[in-house]
Amino acid sequence: MFDWFNSEEKEFVDVGILDNFYQTSSFYPMPVVLCTTVSENGLTNIGSYSLCFPFGISKDHYMMLISRSSSNTARNIKARKTIALNFIPYDKEYLKNAVELGYPGETTEEKLAESIFTLVPSEREEEGKKDGLVYPEVIKESVQVFECTVDESDVFHYDGPKIEAHFLLKIDKIIMQKRYAEYLKEGEGFPTLPVDFGYRDSKQFWFSKHSHPYAEPIPKSKGVSTDAVRYQVERMEGAIKWHPDSYKKLVKVPRIFLKMVIGKINEAAASESIDLVTPEFLDKVNAKR
Ligand SMILES: Cc1cc2nc3c(=O)[nH]c(=O)nc-3n(C[C@H](O)[C@H](O)[C@H](O)COP(=O)(O)O)c2cc1C
Structure with missing residues (x-):
């Protein structure tokens, strides 16, 4: 009988580590986050990002965002310190537009003209007036939005190449569509969020829809009694x-x-x-x- 488990196809081979290894040298599932920031002229800019992960999770609540340092998003974060991370649901039209909004070199005005998303004011506007910050608008279609301010203390320091910018974002507030907030409260139900496998072949981005999550209980012997x-x-x-x-x-x-x-x-x-x-x-x- 053919022994598939021990067959040649199942052998490990060295694939090398190219730049942007997460998408060129591996299959790495990532979120799709539309980052909204305030541009120089006060308009809200929308940029597509996937390298956006939880960083500090217990005492302080941080996200790490990795961006080209010349992006509108990076420049806006440095200048105005605020950002909203908008998690859009899986929808092919939304993802098509996310790819359009992910094309380098466009101005905020150009992006806003091609965006199909609905921008609404942040509920933090009043707070902003108090502490002298301006907050970007948020995307109404989002399942959830993390409203953040950049942390420029020494909590994180990375001397990487100048073309990369790493931002430590302090989560000030998380807002979520009511129906998903109910799911969270009840401990059951999930939104359908897209998974991005990146820009693997220099022609196209690869996305997938996840199937409905199932529950795998912790064995009684390991669970908390x-x-x-x-x-x-x-x-x-x-x-x-x-x-x-x-x-x-x-x-x-x-x-x-x-x-x-x-x-x-x-x-x-x-x-x-x-x-x-x-x-x-x-x-x-x-x-x-
Ligand atoms: C789905 C998707 C994910 C992306 N993720 C990142 C990322 O994590 N970091 C990055 O620097 N660029 C990423 N890009 C490319 C940026 O979207 C692109 O640089 C764009 O110009 C950023 O917009 P901005 O200049 O308005 O910030 C991604 C593009 C797409 C379509």
Whole structure:
């Protein structure tokens, strides 16, 4: 019988590491993010980006964006410090337009003339007036938008070639279409977001639609039980106590995040001078989150 697993086709070969290795030397699934920034004349610029990933995830919340340093987006971030990351849903018309908006060398005016997206003001406009910043408009068709300001401290430093710019973006606010926010709250349901495999053959971008996500439960032996939650609660510093009925509310939290989540809940309790965490209090914290 043909032994496919040990056949020649299944052998590893060295493919070399070319520049832009993520799209030239590998298959690397990436998001499609339309970055909106404020241009010099106050108009909102739209640029297509995929190299945009979570960077700081627990105490501070950051995204990393990698751009050509001469792009409109890079220049606008440097000058005005604000950006919105608009995650558009999978739709071939939207992706066609994202490719058009991903062509280097066009001015903001030219891009706005060819964009099919609807720009609406950021709800942060009022805040902006307070702190002297201007915020870009956001794309109404988006599933979700991360509204960010650039962090220019030394949290991240990379001495790469001058043509590349790496931006550490502090997430100030995440907004989401109501129906998807419900999915998130209920713990069920997903939007259909596009996956970008990049510009592999210098002619075209390659996108795919993901299939409906399925759930793969953590084996019971590895999952968090109420005992594991209680164990962690009892090992936290401070005087906050937990009602035993509260433990089961946290059994879905992955074990690696449990300590951090309990710490945040205790902080929220302390800030409200509450010394007993009850299931009702957890519901309140969850609703705020
Ligand atoms: C789907 C897609 C993803 C892209 N991702 C990136 C990226 O991550 N970084 C980058 O520098 N350019 C990326 N590009 C190319 C930029 O969109 C292109 O440089 C464009 O001119 C940027 O627009 P701007 O100058 O208005 O910022 C991408 C293009 C497309 C179509």
